[in-house]
Amino acid sequence: MELIVTSLRLEAEGVLGVELRHRSGDVLPPFEPGAHVDVSFPNGLMRQYSIASPASDTTRYWLGIGLAPASRGGSRFAHHELRLGDTLPVSTPRSLFGLHEPATGHLFVAGGIGITPILSMIRRCVERDLPWRLLYCVRSRRHAAYLEQLAPFADRVTLHADDEHGGHPDLHTALRQMPADWHVYTCGPGVMMDAVCDHASALGIGTHAVHLERFTAGAQTPAETGAFQVRLLRHGGQFSVPAGTSILEVLEDNGVCLPSSCREGLCRSCEVPLVAGTADHRDYVLSDEEREANKSILICVSRAKCAELVLDV
Ligand code: FES
Known part of the structure; x- marks a missing residue:
């Protein structure tokens, strides 16, 4: 699809919101909450970005693009060179990180830009009146996107800002307090997601109930194998x-x-x-x-x- 950039907005420090629509105003392909699209940039790079907007809104896709410190050109292009009215080739949405709606409730653990797919999943929970909670981990409030949209749910959202709390979030307690038969969904830095998986395993939470989406490959290089x-x-x-x-x-x-x-x-x-x-x-x-x-x-x-x-x- 060729989609047009209809809005650009700084959602937080280092987080660019990009709204995409059909030039003709046509309805866009539907997607499941948590889905992402492939975006091709004029510099030849293709990157995956999660859709933050509600799946019930098929007139547009709102993407959240974090400025990667070691950007190889994708997020840097979006932050510094993308302009209103630009046209971008965008794939149909793909869903690898979906909500398991039969679960009795949903615990979301988002780190930084990892809030993007989770926001769309939260919107689904709100629309369908599904129980949920969010632990949102950021370096500081300046880096926390979508706080305005989460404000009405203050009783379900815990914001952990490292600079205010003086350290890392207590993932173990968050998981231990998760009601039985809930599922946990995590997206953010690899170390945080690895920690969620480790704590879940230690607490006996089955892997079927732990869902994660990685934005970047791990730093560890697996042992090389021969031909x-x-x-x-x-x-x-x-x-x-x-x-x-x-x-x-x-x-x-x-x-x-x-x-x-x-x-x-x-x-x-x-x-x-x-x-x-x-x-x-x-x-x-x-x-x-x-x-x-x-x-x-x-x-x-x-x-x-x-x-x-x-x-x-
Ligand atoms: S190209 Fe993305 S998993 Fe292989």
Whole structure:
């Protein structure tokens, strides 16, 4: 889709709100709360941004774009060069971080710009009268976007500003106080999400009840593995994937171009069915059950635990 920038607003220090609409005023494709879109910038970069606006409003997408300290050009372009009236190619929304509505309630743990998809999920809870609470963690109130919109829900929102509280939020207590059969949703810095997962595990909260969305890949580099073969069932051909090169790159070098976006194991757009072989899953989005099932692989980052993988490509 070619969408037009109809509003730009500084939501907080380092957080730009970008409203996108069809030039013609047409209705936009629907999305689930927590969904994101791929945005392509004129400098050739493509980035994923979560939609903050309510899913019930299909006239526009409000994106929240945090200025990344080490921006490789995406958020820096948006913050410094994007102008009202600009047109941007935008994908249809994809949902990897949805609300599990059958849960008896929903605890949201947002860190910084991670509030963006969670705001849309909160709006769904409000519209459907679902129980929820939010722990919103920021460096300072200056960095806290959407406080005005959260103000009517002061009894359900806990704002943790590091500079006021002198340290990190007490995630363990927040999770321990979560009623039984609630689900927890977290989005923000990787260390915070890892801590939520660790505390949830220590408290016996099942992984089915813990939902997370990462914006960036972890800093840790997994142990390198050696070369392996990849065979394409329908396209035909067998290719060697050397250490340090992804399956996606090898296929592209051989003229087999498949969909991809983040190329960091975050967005799932490069997922392909796996017919044979055991994947060494290195993405951040497959569930434990999906890894165990070994039915698909994200070829931008994942590798093989065996000599050959056969892909249904
Ligand atoms: S391209 Fe995003 S997960 Fe592979």
